[in-house]
Amino acid sequence: MNKGLELKNCRVLVTATTFGKCDPSPLPVLEQSVGEVIHNPLGRPLKAKELLELVKDIDGWIAGLDEINWEVIRAANRLKVISRYGVGVDRIDIKEASRKGIVITNTPGSNSVAVAEMTICLMLALARDLINASLSTKHGEWPRLEGVGLKGKTIGIIGLGSIGKEVVKRLKCFKCEILVYDPFVNAKEIEALGAKPKPLDQLLSKSDFLTLHCVLTPDTAGMVNEDFIRKMKKGAFLINTARGELVQEEAILKALNEGYLRGVALDCFSKEPPSGDNPLLKHPKVIATPHMASHTDEAILRMSWMSFENCLKVLKGERPQFIVNPEVFGSET
Ligand code: DGY
Numbered sequence: 001m002n003k004g005l006e007l008k009n010c011r012v013l014v015t016a017t018t019f020g021k022c023d024p025s026p027l028p029v030l031e032q033s034v035g036e037v038i039h040n041p042l043g044r045p046l047k048a049k050e051l052l053e054l055v056k057d058i059d060g061w062i063a064g065l066d067e068i069n070w071e072v073i074r075a076a077n078r079l080k081v082i083s084r085y086g087v088g089v090d091r092i093d094i095k096e097a098s099r100k101g102i103v104i105t106n107t108p109g110s111n112s113v114a115v116a117e118m119t120i121c122l123m124l125a126l127a128r129d130l131i132n133a134s135l136s137t138k139h140g141e142w143p144r145l146e147g148v149g150l151k152g153k154t155i156g157i158i159g160l161g162s163i164g165k166e167v168v169k170r171l172k173c174f175k176c177e178i179l180v181y182d183p184f185v186n187a188k189e190i191e192a193l194g195a196k197p198k199p200l201d202q203l204l205s206k207s208d209f210l211t212l213h214c215v216l217t218p219d220t221a222g223m224v225n226e227d228f229i230r231k232m233k234k235g236a237f238l239i240n241t242a243r244g245e246l247v248q249e250e251a252i253l254k255a256l257n258e259g260y261l262r263g264v265a266l267d268c269f270s271k272e273p274p275s276g277d278n279p280l281l282k283h284p285k286v287i288a289t290p291h292m293a294s295h296t297d298e299a300i301l302r303m304s305w306m307s308f309e310n311c312l313k314v315l316k317g318e319r320p321q322f323i324v325n326p327e328v329f330g331s332e333t
Helices: 026-033 068-074 094-097 111-129 129-136 164-170 187-192 199-204 226-231 247-258 297-315
Strands: 011-014 036-039 061-064 081-084 104-106 154-157 177-181 209-212 236-240 261-267 286-288
Touching: 026 036, 026 209, 026 297, 061 164, 061 297, 068 094, 068 209, 081 129, 094 104, 104 297, 111 129, 111 236, 111 261, 111 286, 111 297, 154 164, 154 199, 164 236, 177 199, 199 226, 226 247, 247 261
Parallel strands: 011 036, 011 061, 061 081, 081 104, 154 177, 154 209, 209 236, 236 261, 261 286
Antiparallel strands: none
């Protein structure tokens, strides 16, 4: 860990697209505190090749959902901290960053309510075919659409981290049966929240709505494949506000076309933004949103200030509150 830098000599890159878009904003404070703030030139999460030049000679980085692979980390010749604006660190090569003594921080809990609310919003929108209803009404039609209610339905939640827990709390007032699969959480904790722990296969076969809240790891990547979907209840709805790579998009397209899945809501895609010719975007049974579940005013405020504080602390040589690779702390860069 560095002994602390003179902040006025530091260059900080900000690629998180909504960082500081809040009141009060940490951006003016950041600009006054450090020597130079470099902004995201494209206004969207950046690909590795777009980052290679930008990361040269930066000391700190407030990062969004950018592709921070080993090449980018190697190009960052004096970087001390990657301060993730948000929680997931799956797009960062943590091993390479740690090897170079770069501290990675994140903002746990900052957006769990926002993502949980978006999940419920998508669930209700699927249940009532809300997006098609709105589009056709605006086009001058007056269709008689049918929906389903949430009361009495079984909801399967995969992953009981802070977002999954917020989803459970909100679903309780809809009087649903809530099933949870999370191999890292003990049954008592799940029951204490008012949900039922279930093995994955049982959860899949019983759930009318399935929502993903697990972390992307080599074990979970592509887990929603054909086999997984066949274990789901026929006519179920699927919601993904976690990571696009959890899902094999061709498998859900096939299941939708065969009428096996009744509807799917995706806030994230395996490639972001998805190509314009991705058939899921045109599918009438798909609600697609641009990885925005965490973007409420309140969550932006928390993510902005937490990522700002984490970044400045590391630059000053202090221990930040949320460190993803604590083993780096204490070792010289
Ligand atoms: C997260 O917290 O990782 C969300 O995907 C938004 O960045």
